[in-house]
Structures are given as structure tokens and as C-alpha cells.
Amino acid sequence: MSWTQEFKSALKTREEISNFFNFDFPEVNYPVFIPIVFATKIIQAGPGSPLWNQFLPHAEENNVDMGRLDPIGDKVHAKNNQLIHRYENRALxxxxxxxxxxxxxxxxxxxxxxxxEIFDQKFQEAKTYLMENPEINEIIFxxxxxxxxxxxxIAFYLQEFAEIESIxxxxxxxxxxxxxxxxIDEGLLAVLESAKHFFKRSMVMIHINHESELTEDVIDAIARLNEQNIEVFSQTVLLKSVNDSTDALYNLFSALADNKVKPYYLHHPDEARGAMYFYLSLEEGRRIFAPLHNRLPGWALPQYIIDIPGGEGKIPAFNPESFEFSGELINRNGEKVKIR
Ligand code: SF4
Known part of the structure; x- marks a missing residue:
């Protein structure tokens, strides 16, 4: 089956997932979408596993008393409906x-x-903004x-961005x-290969949170990227009930390093409404992360970072002086921001 067929035949309703998993899931405020090929892996992992917890509905999603609707301030930095300019040199x-x-x-x-509210098809407006702001030298899709x-x-967008000298x-x-x-088929690999001719660097950053996501077919897909000399990095979100232990993170980052993926970011979880049951404190995160300095080489250790709520951007989450969290973080401009 082609990837587009796999995508189209995904499980999309509570009824479909309840039948497929033979499990009575709660009604939640957010949609579900799981391709069957991946749902099969979740069944094999079983209830309560890191795969199950990440993708199947939970009654706590309906808790509206905690968390923010726009936890990292996308709307604060949206320049038009396709471009978010939060950092001087790069745009989403x-x-x-x-x-x-x-x-x-x-x-x-x-x-x-x-x-x-935030997404729309306004590409030419986004391109004009980039041309008028040459300090932006990186585009993050x-x-x-x-x-x-x-x-x-994808090829169309790459060609359009290649026309902007500063990118x-x-x-x-x-x-x-x-x-x-x-x-990760031949067509996509050819498009990614072509990007190497337009830009000084082009990179793929894979979002992956647990070692159990690295199944044989995923390892093969990563190998196809590596064979084309496409730079592959990873980003991971620290999540309660998924990967909140030093061993879980060690196993993931080691396996990524073994497969020629550079672990790049470990994100502290954002305070997103409907997802607060995955949240853990900065102090807990620091205690989990600290022993990795001893167990992983520097090149396999990602940066542990936190997005300051409200759009202030990413800063280091690890504090080598203390696991305790004072309630204040120092933003990119060197100013203290109170978040507790
Ligand atoms: S974490 Fe990424 S892949 Fe998952 S729902 Fe959000 S945007 Fe989509």
C-alpha cells in the first residue's frame, strides 16, 4: 500500500479506534487520527505503553482548568498566516x-x-516578508x-525560497x-537531494519520543535519508508516562546515535491545555536529564530546552547549579521572566 493510501485509510473516529483496539475510549474535545500501520504497532505495545499513551484519547484531555491555548505564543509572533518570526535569524x-x-x-x-485563526494560504505575503527581512537566513518547515x-x-516551496538570496x-x-x-520514498529523497543545491545546509529533524518508535521500517527510512547524505537530527518531548526516566531517554538517544541521527533537542513539555496530564516540573526534568551527562558522549546528548510561556522563546532548561526552580527564567534579552 502506498503512503497516501495508508494515510487515507487511517482511523479517524472514536468508534473506529474503539473497534480496532477493542477498548472503550472516552469522548474527548480533540480529533483522533492514527494510520492503521501505526495503530498495529500500538496494539503490539499494549495499554499503558509509551505508544498507547502518546496517541490514544484520555479523559484528562477534557480538563479545561489547566494549561494555555497558545503555550509558546505562536500568535504573538505570527507575521502572516504561514510565517512565525520569533527569533532574529530564522522563521517557521x-x-x-x-x-x-x-x-x-x-x-x-x-x-x-x-x-x-493562524493558518491560511498566504504564501506570497510570507515570501515578501522574508525578502524584506534579510536577517532571516533559515526557514523551518x-x-x-x-x-x-x-x-x-515541497519542491515548489524550495524553489521559491531559493530565489531569496538571504535564505x-x-x-x-x-x-x-x-x-x-x-x-520516505524515492520522489521525496530526490526533492530533498535537490535542496542541497539551492541552500548551504538542508536538514531533516525527526520528532521521536521513545525507543519503541524506532522499529525496523523506521530505521530503514532513516537509512534511506542517510544514504542520500541528508543531515538527520532528532527532537524529543519529555513526557510523563512516556519517557520520564533517565533510562528511557538514554535508550532513545543511544539508539538514535547508533542510527546516525544527532539528538538535537529535548523539549521540556509545554503547558498546553488538554495535554497537562503529560506535564512534569522543571525540577523533575532536571533530575532526569542530569545523569545523561555521565552516560552519553557530548555529541549524543541533546540540548534540554524550555519554551518560556507566552512567546519569549527557547532557553536552556538545565541549570548546573541547582535542580530547584525559582519560578523565574532569563529570556534571550537577559531579562528575568516570572512564570510561577
Ligand atoms: S506533535 Fe507534531 S505531529 Fe503530533 S499532532 Fe502536533 S504538530 Fe502534529
Whole structure:
């Protein structure tokens, strides 16, 4: 079956997942979407496993008393409906709201559920903004998930960005190689290969949270990227009931390093409404992360980072002086920001 057929035949309703998993899931405020090829892996992992917890509905999603609708301030930095300019040198480009799966912990779950406000098809406006702001030298394709777009569409955007002299780097943030590894096909590899001629660096950043996501077909997809000399990095979200132990993170980062993926970011979880049951404190996160300094070589140790709520951007989450959290963080401008 082609990746597009796998995508189209995904489980999309509570009834479909309840029948497939033979489990009575609660009604939740957010949609579900799981391709069958991936749902089969979740069944094998079983209830309560890291795979189950990440993708299947939980009654706590309906808790509206905690968490933020826009936890990292996307709306604060949205320059038009396809471009988010939070950092001086780089911009997030959001050409689609579609994902290969719907992750229950997603920090954009409220934005994706209310897509009209932030996402729209306004590409020329975004391109003009980039031309008028030459300090932006990197475009990060995100979403949704950019690898859900057709090869033609990805090639079109790359050619358009190649016309902007100041853009030197492109990066793709994607969960697709883990969920639909068959998407990493010859056509996509050719498009990614072509990007190497337009830009100084082009990179793929795979979103992966647990070693059990690295099944044989996913490892093969990563190998196909490596064989084309495409730089592959990873990003991981620290999540309660998924990977909240030093051993779980060690196993994941070791396995990624063994498969020629550079672990790049470990994100502290964002305070997203409907996903607070995955949240853990900064103190807990620091205690889990600290022993990795002793167990992993520096090149296999990702940066542990936190997005300051409200749009202040990413800063280091690990504090070598103390596990305790004072309630204040220092933003990119050196100013103290109170978050507790
Ligand atoms: S793939 Fe990424 S954007 Fe899509 S639901 Fe998962 S975390 Fe959110």
C-alpha cells in the first residue's frame, strides 16, 4: 500500500479506534487520527505503553482548568498566516495543518483545532516578508507536518525560497518518518537531494519520543535519508508516562546515535491545555536529564530546552547549579521572566 493510501485509510473516529483496539475510549474535545500501520504497532505495545499513551484519547484531555491555548505564543509572533518570526535569524513556515497522526500531547493541539485563526494560504505575503527581512537566513518547515505535502508542493516551496538570496538553510520538522516511514520514498529523497543545491545546509529533524518508535521500517527510512547524505537530527518531548526516566531517554538517544541521527533537542513539555496530564516540573526534568551527562558522549546528548510561556522563546532548561526552580527564567534579552 502506498503512503497516501495508508494515510487515507487511517482511523479517524472514536468508534473506529474503539473497534480496532477493542477498548472503550472516552469522548474527548480533540480529533483522533492514527494510520492503521501505526495503530498495529500500538496494539503490539499494549495499554499503558509509551505508544498507547502518546496517541490514544484520555479523559484528562477534557480538563479545561489547566494549561494555555497558545503555550509558546505562536500568535504573538505570527507575521502572516504561514510565517512565525520569533527569533532574529530564522522563521517557521507552516504550509499545512495536516499531520500523519494526532499526538495527544501536541502543544499546537488547540491551534490545530482552530486553524482559521493562524493558518491560511498566504504564501506570497510570507515570501515578501522574508525578502524584506534579510536577517532571516533559515526557514523551518513545520505545521502540521510538511512531509504530508506532495513532492511537487515541497519542491515548489524550495524553489521559491531559493530565489531569496538571504535564505541559506532549510530545515524540516517532521513526525512522518516515524508514523508513515513509507513516505520516505524515492520522489521525496530526490526533492530533498535537490535542496542541497539551492541552500548551504538542508536538514531533516525527526520528532521521536521513545525507543519503541524506532522499529525496523523506521530505521530503514532513516537509512534511506542517510544514504542520500541528508543531515538527520532528532527532537524529543519529555513526557510523563512516556519517557520520564533517565533510562528511557538514554535508550532513545543511544539508539538514535547508533542510527546516525544527532539528538538535537529535548523539549521540556509545554503547558498546553488538554495535554497537562503529560506535564512534569522543571525540577523533575532536571533530575532526569542530569545523569545523561555521565552516560552519553557530548555529541549524543541533546540540548534540554524550555519554551518560556507566552512567546519569549527557547532557553536552556538545565541549570548546573541547582535542580530547584525559582519560578523565574532569563529570556534571550537577559531579562528575568516570572512564570510561577
Ligand atoms: S505531529 Fe507534531 S504538530 Fe502534529 S499532532 Fe503530533 S506533535 Fe502536533
Amino acid at each position: 513556515f507552516t504550509p499545512t495543518t495536516v499531520c500523519p497522526v494526532l499526538c495527544r500531547y501536541c502543544f499546537r493541539k488547540n491551534e490545530l483545532a482552530d486553524k482559521d 513545520t505545521g502540521g507536518d510538511p512531509f504530508i505535502l506532495s513532492n511537487e508542493k 541559506k538553510y532549510v530545515r524540516f520538522h517532521t513526525r512522518t518518518p516515524v508514523i508513515l516511514p513509507s513516505r
